[in-house]
Amino acid sequence: xxxxxxxxxxxxxxxxxxxAAAQVVVGVDNPDVPVYLVDVNTxxxxxxxxxxxxxxxGIWGLAADDINGYLYYSGGTELYRVPYDTLEPEFVxxxxxxxxxxxxxxxxxxxxxxxxxxxxxxGDEGIYEINPTDGxxxxxxxxxxxxxxxxxxDYDVTTDAFYGLNDDITPFGRGLFEIDPFxxxxxxxxxxxxxxxxxxxxxxxxxxxxxxxxxxxxxxxYNLLSSEWETSIASPWFSSELFSGATxxxxxxxxxxxxxxxxxxxxxxxxxxxxxxxxxx
Numbered sequence: 071x072x073x074x075x076x077x078x079x080x081x082x083x084x085x086x087x088x089x090a091a092a093q094v095v096v097g098v099d100n101p102d103v104p105v106y107l108v109d110v111n112t113x114x115x116x117x118x119x120x121x122x123x124x125x126x127x128g129i130w131g132l133a134a135d136d137i138n139g140y141l142y143y144s145g146g147t148e149l150y151r152v153p154y155d156t157l158e159p160e161f162v163x164x165x166x167x168x169x170x171x172x173x174x175x176x177x178x179x180x181x182x183x184x185x186x187x188x189x190x191x192x193g194d195e196g197i198y199e200i201n202p203t204d205g206x207x208x209x210x211x212x213x214x215x216x217x218x219x220x221x222x223x224d225y226d227v228t229t230d231a232f233y234g235l236n237d238d239i240t241p242f243g244r245g246l247f248e249i250d251p252f253x254x255x256x257x258x259x260x261x262x263x264x265x266x267x268x269x270x271x272x273x274x275x276x277x278x279x280x281x282x283x284x285x286x287x288x289x290x291x292y293n294l295l296s297s298e299w300e301t302s303i304a305s306p307w308f309s310s311e312l313f314s315g316a317t318x319x320x321x322x323x324x325x326x327x328x329x330x331x332x333x334x335x336x337x338x339x340x341x342x343x344x345x346x347x348x349x350x351x
Contacts, residue, residue, distance in 0.1 A: 093320060094273040095141060096306065097121075097129030098284050099313040105129060105143075106306045107322060108289065110280070115306040118324065119152070124159045126150055129315040131177035131223065132271075133186055135202075136321035142186060142202060143315060144174040149186075149205045154322050163205030167198065172207065174198065176223025176272060177315065178232060187251070189223040189234060197223070197232070197251040211251035218242070218256070220249075222272030222281070224317060229294075233259075233279060235269045246272075246279055246292065263290045263299060275318025284314035 097105040101122035106115040121128050127145025134141055139154035142162075149162040164171045165188075174188040179202075186200035188207065197211040197220070213220070222235030232249045234256070236242065245261040262269060263281065269290075271282030278300070281290035286309070288302040 092276060093318075093322065094275075094280050094282070094289075094316055095132055095134065095319045095322065096271060096273075096282050096289070096314065096316045097132060097143065098307060098311040098315075099128035099130055099146075100309070100311045101126065101128040103128065103307065103309070103311065105132075107319070107324070108303065108306065110278075110289075110291070110303060113303040115304075116324075119157045119159065121145070121159060126159045126161065128311075128313075130173070130175050130270075130313045131188060132273075132315035132317040133177035133179040133224075134317045134319035134322065135179050135181065136319060137181050139321070141317070141319065141322070142177060142179060144177055144188065146173050147171050149174075149200070149202070151202070154324070157324060162203070165200065165205045165207055167194070167207040167209065174200070174207070175221045175270070175313065176234065177317070178223055178225030179317075180225045181227060182230075187223070187225055187232065189220040191219050191221055197234075197249065211249070211254055218247075220247075221268075221270035221313065222316070224272045224274045226274040226318075228275070228277070233272060233274050235262075235272050235281065237268050239267075246281075259294070260292055260297070263292075266290075271314035271316035273316035273318045275320065280316055280318070282314050282316040284311040286310065 092110045104117040104120045108115045131144040141152040150159045152159050165174045175191045176189040178187045186202050188198050195213040198207040200207045219237040220234040234247050234249050246259040247256045249256045269281045273280040277295045279292045286307045290302050291300040
């Protein structure tokens with residue numbers, strides 16, 4: 071396997087061979103911060119794209135359609151799609167319910183229905199079913215009285231279940247919940263780790279839940295089968311932001327051509343930095 075270290079100025083390691091299947095995609099709401107593919111076995115973070123390079127918003131929530139090869143992300147009120155083969159974000163539509171534009175925080179994709187599902191933490195809070203072609207959202211599970219603050223949200227195909235991260239301490243406590251939006255039930259699984267109070271990114275896959283904060287530090291890993299915390303891995307962020315998103319994406323293998331373009335971009339940026347430094351000398 072060949073890996074290239076991008077020169078100074080671009081914080082990423084580009085793998086030019088098939089990547090490990092145990093991986094999560096993570097991002098934050100700052101559009102100038104790259105979206106990363108993190109190998110959960112090694113902790114290596116591979117830069118995929120930077121939203122601001124395409125004039126899009128940053129990441130509030132992420133979801134992966136492994137069957138058709140797409141990432142989806144919420145930029146707050148806007149839905150974007152990212153083909154696996156190009157890694158170039160495409161605007162889809164505004165999120166809307168009853169013809170009113172709305173914000174969506176967490177996202178998950180259910181390949182059995184072909185639909186997105188998202189959490190909303192302002193206005194008409196709850197879990198929504200979302201059409202991935204036009205952003206139309208239908209309320210499935212209404213959250214009343216600030217019972218939950220579900221910034222992190224995901225769907226796991228193996229357990230056929232939805233999971234959410236709740237930041238509200240009352241009435242149910244902070245932590246990870248399994249949520250059934252159809253029966254209107256939520257079951258507490260585990261409290262947040264290490265005194266965490268605000269976790270906005272959640273990815274669930276391979277029997278594990280990945281807790282991704284919007285701050286530098288750690289990605290926490292909880293084993294749903296053994297009910298134990300596992301060794302955490304480093305977060306790729308270098309600054310504190312407001313929101314974060316995450317998704318389990320085992321089928322995302324960036325093409326060598328797209329990674330080569332990223333490497334070339336890093337090379338050109340590095341050359342420009344050197345030229346500017348030379349002029350100032």
